[in-house]
Structures are given as structure tokens and as C-alpha cells.
Amino acid sequence: MKKLTVLTTIAKRVTNATGRTGLLLKAKSPEILIVGGVIGMVGATFLACKATLKLDDILTETKVITDKIADAKINKADVYSEKDAAKDLYTTYVQSTVKVGKLYLPAVTLGALSIGCVLYSFKILKGRNVALMAAYKCVENSFSKYRTRVVADAGVEKDQEYRYGIRKQETTTTVVGKNGKEKEVKTTVDVMDGLEGSEYAVMFDESCSMWVKNPEYNMTTLLCQQQFANDMLNSRGHLFLNEVYDMLGAKQTTAGSVTGWVKGHGDSFVDFGIYEGKSADTVAANGYSKTMLLDFNVDGVIYDMI
Numbered sequence: 129m130k131k132l133t134v135l136t137t138i139a140k141r142v143t144n145a146t147g148r149t150g151l152l153l154k155a156k157s158p159e160i161l162i163v164g165g166v167i168g169m170v171g172a173t174f175l176a177c178k179a180t181l182k183l184d185d186i187l188t189e190t191k192v193i194t195d196k197i198a199d200a201k202i203n204k205a206d207v208y209s210e211k212d213a214a215k216d217l218y219t220t221y222v223q224s225t226v227k228v229g230k231l232y233l234p235a236v237t238l239g240a241l242s243i244g245c246v247l248y249s250f251k252i253l254k255g256r257n258v259a260l261m262a263a264y265k266c267v268e269n270s271f272s273k274y275r276t277r278v279v280a281d282a283g284v285e286k287d288q289e290y291r292y293g294i295r296k297q298e299t300t301t302t303v304v305g306k307n308g309k310e311k312e313v314k315t316t317v318d319v320m321d322g323l324e325g326s327e328y329a330v331m332f333d334e335s336c337s338m339w340v341k342n343p344e345y346n347m348t349t350l351l352c353q354q355q356f357a358n359d360m361l362n363s364r365g366h367l368f369l370n371e372v373y374d375m376l377g378a379k380q381t382t383a384g385s386v387t388g389w390v391k392g393h394g395d396s397f398v399d400f401g402i403y404e405g406k407s408a409d410t411v412a413a414n415g416y417s418k419t420m421l422l423d424f425n426v427d428g429v430i431y432d433m434i
Contacts, residue, residue, distance in 0.1 A: 158249040165246035353375045366391065398424070400424060
């Protein structure tokens with residue numbers, strides 16, 4: 129009984145290991161095919177060069193035979209007709225072509241297989257990208273419907289609190305009254321502990337080259353850049369999110385390279401989703417330094433919309 133249990137355990141482990149290996153190979157198949165294709169092309173080039181070194185022998189042999197046919201055609205015209213010469217030339221050229229084909233067949237075959245590996249790798253990646261885009265669309269639509277239900281049930285303010293991670297924080301500041309005496313005044317402000325929102329959101333702060341220490345100037349800058357982005361969308365018909373990041377001096381992202389806006393889809397306008405909140409550290413410091421959270425109303429992946 130113990131032997132049977134041991135054998136069963138070993139069999140399960142072998143099966144699991146084989147299954148994981150198969151899954152890993154399937155996941156890495158595009159990379160494997162690309163590497164195989166590149167190596168194959170190098171090998172095909174080597175075989176072609178090697179075959180070329182032997183090509184002279186075939187060409188020399190063919191020339192010797194054709195010269196003999198031409199000589200016989202001239203010197204033995206009484207027994208060697210034009211028809212016989214043409215037939216022998218045809219046979220010679222066919223045989224030479226077959227020999228050349230056999231000489232280069234390994235290189236051509238390996239080259240064709242290598243190209244097939246590269247093309248099949250592209251097919252796999254394209255299929256995966258289509259599947260990812262479809263999955264992304266489903267998630268995006270589900271999240272949009274969820275937000276719509278939150279707004280309908282709790283209102284826009286609660287939706288912003290949940291989406292941006294906003295919480296209420298009470299701060300105390302010292303002010304001088306009309307009588308010249310100082311007194312402490314408690315106020316409640318909305319604060320954010322960090323960057324929240326969608327995956328496209330950015331914090332407009334000192335990490336952006338267009339940001340300055342003047343909140344009013346920052347707001348003017350954002351409104352001007354938002355208008356410029358809309359002008360680009362209207363003139364070109366499409367706009368990538370990374371292009372908007374560049375306008376603000378923010379870092380580009382992978383998502384920003386494929387998402388954006390297309391005229392005639394979605395809202396058909398660019399909205400920076402400007403939210404003037406306060407971060408927890410700035411509130412603790414002075415209670416006045418505003419942080420701009422930008423959450424853009426992108427249409428999603430736009431390559432299939434253009």
C-alpha cells in the first residue's frame with residue numbers, strides 16, 4: 129500500500145511538472161519562435177554561402193558541355209543537326225538547374241522555416257493583443273457602469289471620494305482677529321494620501337516641468353493646455369494620452385502610448401478632470417499648498433478607432 133502511495137505521489141509530481149513546463153513553453157512561445165527564426169536565418173545565410181563556394185564547379189561543368197555541343201554543331205553538321213543541339217542544350221540546362229536547386233535547397237528550406245517562425249510569432253502576439261484589448265474593454269465598461277450606479281445612489285461627491293481616495297481632515301490654523309488677538313480656527317479640508325483615480329491619472333506637482341509654486345498660475349496653465357489638446361484633437365482627429373503628458377511635462381506611460389481620444393468617439397473632447405485637492409503632507413505643513421490631480425477622460429485604446 130505504501131509503495132502504491134509513493135508511486136501515485138511521484139506520478140502526480142511528474143504530471144504537474146510536465147503541465148507547468150508545457151504552460152511555460154506556451155507562454156514563451158513567441159520569444160522562442162523569434163529566437164529560433166533569427167538563429168535559422170543566420171544558419172540559412174551560412175548554408176547559402178557554403179553552397180555558393182560549390183557553384184563554380186557546376187557552372188564550369190555546364191560551360192564545358194555547352195562548348196562541346198556548340199563545337200559539334202559546327203564541325204559535325206552532317207551528323208549533328210540543329211534539332212539535336214537544341215535538345216542537348218535543353219537537357220544540359222535542366223540538369224544544371226536541378227543541381228543548383230539541390231545545392232541551395234537546405235539554405236532555402238531553413239530560411240523559409242525561419243520566416244515561418246517569425247510570422248507565426250507575430251500571429252500569436254497579434255491574437256494575444258486582440259484578446260487583451262477585448263478584456264480591457266470589458267473591464268472599462270464594467271467600471272464605467274459601476275461609477276454610474278455610485279453617482280446615481282450616492283452622488284458625484286461620494287463618487288469622487290471613492291475614486292480619488294479623498295478623506296476629511298481637520299486642521300487648526302492661527303489667525304489674528306480684529307482686536308489684534310490670535311486665535312485658533314479649526315477647518316475641515318479634503319486630503320489625498322497619494323495618487324488615486326484611474327491608471328491614466330497623474331499628479332500635477334513638482335515632478336512635472338510645467339508646474340510652479342503658484343496654484344493660480346498652475347490652474348491657468350492646465351486650462352490653456354487643455355484647450356490646446358482639444359484644438360489638436362479637432363484638427364487631427366485623434367490624440368494620444370502621451371502627447372498630453374508631454375504638454376504637461378509629465379512622464380510618458382505604456383498605457384499612454386495606446387490610449388487617447390478619437391473625434392466622433394466617446395466624449396469627442398479632452399477633459400483633464402482637474403481636481404484641486406490637498407495632500408496629507410502639505411496640509412500638515414501649512415494647510416494651503418494645493419495639489420492638482422488630473423484624471424483624463426480618454427476613450428480607451430484608440431488604434432481600432434482611427
